[in-house]
Amino acid sequence: IEMVSYYLPVMFTELMRVFQLDKNFEFNQRPERANIIDILHYIELHYGNCTLTSVAKEFNFNPNYLGNMLKERTGKKFIELVQMQRMIQASTMLINTDKKIDEIAYEIGYESTSFLYRKFKEHFGQTPHQFRKKQ
Incomplete structure (x- = not known):
């Protein structure tokens, strides 16, 4: 659910x-x-x-x-719609590429990896690292 x-x-x-x-x-x-x-x-x-x-x-x-x-x-x-698109892109990149998480953060428009971690965990309930390991 x-x-x-x-x-x-x-x-x-x-x-x-x-x-x-x-x-x-x-x-x-x-x-x-x-x-x-x-x-x-x-x-x-x-x-x-x-x-x-x-x-x-x-x-x-x-x-x-x-x-x-x-x-x-x-x-x-508006910001929620933008964040949603960033999370979709981040999750896609985590699944389909071997890029480092800090590279992904930069590519989706975040200047801070820690900000990506925080937003990703809010959105998916797990960190980008945990998400990638489960795939």
Whole structure:
């Protein structure tokens, strides 16, 4: 059950992507604005260096409005969405590469390995080292 809670946000993101591919599915949105899928996809691609301000600028939103919209539509704050993408990438790299944990931390946008350890343990309930050993 614990692992389900870790992967639920990933499944949510993938489900949102499927809805984007369905041409008959429409979010209630103003047509001149990007939809939530576009914004989540942008965060997924730029998790290493994006900020709320930079994403808002990219999609022509006010940062406060964008932050509130993301929270309303996803149930997560902007920083939580970015952290989730970083954790997904870190776990993928731990499984599929032999990179050192400090290299992974840097590649996903953290300047401190200890910060990666803390966030990874909060997200997965184990350290990156423990996670890699179990794979």
